[in-house]
Amino acid sequence: MTDHTSQAELVRRSLKGRYRKERRFRAYGIVAIAIALAALVTLFTDIVGKGYTGFLKTTITLEVTMDPDLMYLDDPTDPKQVRMADFVAPLVAAVGRALPSATQDDQDALRRLINPYASSELRDALIENPEWMGTTRTMSFLAHSNVDVYVKHKGDAAYSIKLTDQQQAWVDDLRARELVETSFNDVFFTSGDSRDPAKAGVLGAIVGSLLTMIITLVLAFPIGVAAAIYLEEFAPRNKLTDFIEVNINNLAAVPSIIFGLLGLAIFINLFGMPRSVPVVGGLVLTLMTLPTIIISSRAAIKSVPPSVREAAEGIGASKMQVVLHHVLPLALPGMLTGSIIGMAQALGETAPLLLIGMVAFIVEVPEGLFDAATVLPVQVFLWAGSPELAFIERASAAIMVLLAFLMSMNALAIWLRKRLERRW
Incomplete structure (x- = not known):
């Protein structure tokens, strides 16, 4: 009887040990899956957290006057005149009118609020619509990449803001009047690579x-x-x-x-x-x-x-x-x-x-x-x-x-x- 009891006890102990190992093995599996999922969630969170703003663009809306004297352009259909014309000046003047506090000495700072490719967009629009010459048009352009970073990442320590305090105040003023806005970045899907981040696309x-x-x-x-x-x-x-x-x-x-x-x-x-x-x-x-x-x-x-x-x-x-x-x-x-x-x-x-x-x-x-x-x-x-x-x-x-x-x-x-x- 004693031998039978001892053998049954040994079997019970063996079963308990095997059950403990099985539970431990299951726990190891659950922990491994949890670690893998946590790493995956961390990776995707980091990618999405940094990348979702890439699907947004920052634009600036201006009242642009096509002044022939300012642009040194009389006939937009003349390729020679178009090549020699100044399409940056009317954009800077438009920003200056939108910011009454800006002075004549702030021309360079104002120009750095506009994307460098904005002048090309204005040129192409004027070539396509020569009747605009001498008129004022409401047009939207991409903002400078520094403005884009400031608008989307203000207060984020990972991004350094390259605008001066004065430029930041101007951008805040334009945003308050809804002249600087963010919207879906169609440029990202409709253009190729570019040296300028705001114009870069896939x-x-x-x-x-x-x-x-x-x-x-x-x-x-x-x-x-x-x-x-x-x-x-x-x-x-x-x-x-x-x-x-x-x-x-x-x-x-x-x-x-x-x-x-x-x-x-x-x-x-x-x-x-x-x-x-x-x-x-x-x-x-x-x-x-x-x-x-x-x-x-x-x-x-x-x-x-x-x-x-x-x-x-x-x-x-x-x-x-x-x-x-x-x-x-x-x-x-x-x-x-x-x-x-x-x-x-x-x-x-x-x-x-x-x-x-x-x-x-x-x-x-x-x-x-x-x-x-x-x-x-x-x-x-x-x-x-x-x-x-x-x-x-x-x-x-x-x-x-x-x-x-x-x-x-x-x-x-x-x-x-x-x-x-x-x-x-």
Whole structure:
């Protein structure tokens, strides 16, 4: 009886110990998940906190008088006169009229309230509407980047205010009269890069990313799927195919910068292709994405039950017909999912594109595959390294745009998987 009791006690103690270990293990898992979520929330909070103001612009509304004597311009349709005209003077005069306390000695300080590109906007508007000459028009222009920082980050220790006390008082006065306002920053989505933060936008980087992704998709998907079909369905099992499979798996783990060096050596140095163009960027990202697409496509082909192949062969289908008419349609959802995930990975790459020159300062939006271009990750890299603090919010806003693209691509992959997959 004593032995039976002692054995039961030992079993109970053992069970208690195992239960304690299980609870401890669950607690470790919960703590790990909580830490990961906290880090993710902290990261997103920091990005959004710094970047949401990048989607806002600061404008100044002025009553601009098109004075021919002030601008040294009689005929806005004469290109020679337009080139020699002064389009800054009427803007400074308009700011001076809006600020009665300003004196003639404050001309330089007043000019630094207006964006340097405002004179170009006034010139273009006058060329388009020559009948405005000699009239007064209410027009809105982008404020200077220093004014933009002051309006959006006044009191924030992370941003240094470069306006003088007098200029700050003027801006406060104009804001009180609603002549200086903030609104949605459409410039951020409709223009390319600029030396002036207020004029800097991501349109050029978005178009460059799309062109690069098109080249990557057109090359990587058919080549990757074809390679996966051959290796899985047609290739003989020998040392050569084993060697190829091992190296494909190894290539998937190679650092992306190695593919950048490979692209620099082959496409630019050997073949003489131009730097900083979407074609070269797409070729480099194709090399980087191919292993991922091949591996995911082979896994999708393996998931097709052997009974499908046997049934097709049983009714007289050839090997090619079995693959094209039965195996490939059933494996396509997994192939598409893997390809989209690989494309999303390529979209976020920076290192290989830096090596092929896509780090150039690109103002114009690319119109073709051989036009100079940059991509969103490289644009973030450029803005993050800029000495002007106003670019901090632009970089964070560009990160938010990039994350939106990546999440959209991953959501598309999940939707395709749920939509097209078949359960056996």
